[in-house]
Amino acid sequence: MNKTNDTDKCIACSTCVVQCPVAEATSKFLGPRMLGPASERFRLLNKGEDDSLSYCSNCKNCDISCPQGVPVSNINMLARAELAKTHRPSFRDWVLAHGDVESRLANLFPHTLANIGMANPASKIILDKIGISKHADLPKFPAKNFFAMVKKLEQPENLKKTVALYPGCYIKNYVPEAGMDLVWLLNRAGYKVVSQEKFSCCGTPLYTNGFIAETKENVLRNHAIMAGYRKEGIPVLTMCPSCELMFKAEIPAFFPDLENEGRHLLNAEEFLMSCIESGELALPAGKHGASKKIIYHAPCHLRALGIGMPGLELLKKMDAAKILNANAGCCGISGTYGFKKEKYDIAMQIGANLFRTIDASNADVVATECGTCQVQITHGTKKRCMHPVSLLRAFVAGD
Numbered sequence: 049m050n051k052t053n054d055t056d057k058c059i060a061c062s063t064c065v066v067q068c069p070v071a072e073a074t075s076k077f078l079g080p081r082m083l084g085p086a087s088e089r090f091r092l093l094n095k096g097e098d099d100s101l102s103y104c105s106n107c108k109n110c111d112i113s114c115p116q117g118v119p120v121s122n123i124n125m126l127a128r129a130e131l132a133k134t135h136r137p138s139f140r141d142w143v144l145a146h147g148d149v150e151s152r153l154a155n156l157f158p159h160t161l162a163n164i165g166m167a168n169p170a171s172k173i174i175l176d177k178i179g180i181s182k183h184a185d186l187p188k189f190p191a192k193n194f195f196a197m198v199k200k201l202e203q204p205e206n207l208k209k210t211v212a213l214y215p216g217c218y219i220k221n222y223v224p225e226a227g228m229d230l231v232w233l234l235n236r237a238g239y240k241v242v243s244q245e246k247f248s249c250c251g252t253p254l255y256t257n258g259f260i261a262e263t264k265e266n267v268l269r270n271h272a273i274m275a276g277y278r279k280e281g282i283p284v285l286t287m288c289p290s291c292e293l294m295f296k297a298e299i300p301a302f303f304p305d306l307e308n309e310g311r312h313l314l315n316a317e318e319f320l321m322s323c324i325e326s327g328e329l330a331l332p333a334g335k336h337g338a339s340k341k342i343i344y345h346a347p348c349h350l351r352a353l354g355i356g357m358p359g360l361e362l363l364k365k366m367d368a369a370k371i372l373n374a375n376a377g378c379c380g381i382s383g384t385y386g387f388k389k390e391k392y393d394i395a396m397q398i399g400a401n402l403f404r405t406i407d408a409s410n411a412d413v414v415a416t417e418c419g420t421c422q423v424q425i426t427h428g429t430k431k432r433c434m435h436p437v438s439l440l441r442a443f444v445a446g447d
């Protein structure tokens with residue numbers, strides 16, 4: 049990223065301001081144009097930082113809408129990382145940035161105990177004291193994580209092709225069933241699925257909370273594993289739009305000195321679409337399973353990738369279901385943002401339009417690829433929310 053050139057591309061049209069959900073929800077936030085390119089000029093002169101920097105949720109709607117291609121959210125995140133050098137991030141931000149550490153700790157206990165430990169009133173008060181909203185529904189720990197589940201799985205021996213899965217924190221630690229559903233579909237399409245426990249968090253929660261040096265350590269570890277697979281001719285897939293955006297766009301922008309390994313990463317839904325189109329994955333003919341109404345939410349980070357909506361396209365392949373596109377903007381959660389005490393109400397206000405749209409649709413289930421969008425949508429609507437891959441698996445299996 050060339051900060052001076054990127055800043056100078058801004059023509060002050062304010063399109064980003066109109067599209068910024070946080071600027072619409074609160075007057076505490078200066079807005080993308082002022083906080084991004086305009087403030088950057090002052091930062092370049094070491095003129096201090098505006099207090100509202102922490103209010104940018106990194107949802108990327110400014111970047112998506114900017115006609116000049118100004119990377120506003122990255123300008124904000126790099127300013128936050130710079131600020132963190134002199135103002136240490138809070139303990140709360142450390143906790144939210146290190147979900148992987150908490151999962152490892154939680155794995156020391158039975159999952160029901162860990163979940164009760166996180167959700168009981170006393171813990172809620174403690175979490176609230178450190179700045180995590182007592183109203184937020186934090187993600188629940190499953191009985192087994194993805195690697196514990198996949199190790200027990202006997203994949204068919206006759207599979208001739210291999211792909212690797214970068215699971216990201218959400219599949220690894222919170223919704224391993226979605227990863228297992230992908231493995232099941234890929235096995236059926238003739239692919240053995242491999243992965244490695246050594247894969248680290250992609251770094252998105254780290255850099256958004258100011259831990260940019262640690263982000264780079266994770267990137268180096270992940271790149272080394274991915275490069276190993278690439279040398280063996282094994283494609284690496286991801287099911288998480290935020291991880292995909294991190295590898296394909298953020299890492300090259302934040303760490304231009306590193307090899308752009310992320311450009312080889314493949315979107316799992318696009319990969320499944322290609323399996324369907326090539327005939328490798330056969331879909332059941334005619335109607336299967338209960339006829340369902342499914343409403344799809346496109347995560348902001350998927351829209352920022354600019355690859356369309358492969359998850360929605362995948363759902364449309366299921367003739368058993370009626371598929372709606374919610375097209376109702378950001379859900380508000382933006383990773384760890386909506387869990388923060390001072391941001392909780394803002395996040396809920398941002399998500400209100402989406403929640404209303406989902407409620408009005410009378411859909412049986414909500415589909416979205418992003419794990420934290422799933423948590424926020426279930427929190428705001430009480431509806432079940434699943435990864436499109438899991439819904440496709442249920443359709444193919446006739447569940």
Ligand code: SF4
Nearest residue numbers: 068104105107108110
């Ligand atoms: S990333 Fe989202 S919250 Fe931050 S300035 Fe851009 S649109 Fe606003």
Ligand code: SF4
Nearest residue numbers: 058059061062064114
């Ligand atoms: S949309 Fe882009 S060019 Fe317009 S004000 Fe925002 S950053 Fe500047």
